[in-house]
């Protein structure tokens with residue numbers, strides 16, 4: 001855990017900084033412009049997001065976000081849920097895991113054209129950089145995350 005790093009984009013000069021996860025809470029500064037980053041909240045469990053909180057929680061997140069689009073009636077979503085809980089624990093500080101109930105939050109679901117459930121959307125700096133449809137086993141999610149977090 002102590003050697004892990006995360007890429008954070010500076011809002012002031014747009015430079016991407018590689019920051020040790022262990023230092024995220026110390027208000028690190030940008031290597032180029034020396035402006036300190038806003039507080040970065042670290043959570044080890046999935047965050048529920050809604051149409052109202054989506055922009056703040058996902059689009060503005062300094063950490064990369066894995067968004068799980070799910071519904072209560074979707075059995076594969078339920079099967080994948082404990083896997084995502086576990087991912088949130090393992091990747092705390094490097095990744096935010098967020099969950100969107102598509103029935104209760106149709107605006108966001110339709111904005112991203114979520115057609116099948118579950119759908120995983122990978123956000124970095126407010127943009128979708130990868131998607132995965134259908135329930136995935138843990139090692140497949142790990143493969144996506146490896147690509148996502150190291151690009």
Ligand SMILES: [Zn+2]
Pocket residue numbers: 010011012013014015030031032033034035
């Ligand atoms: Zn900067």
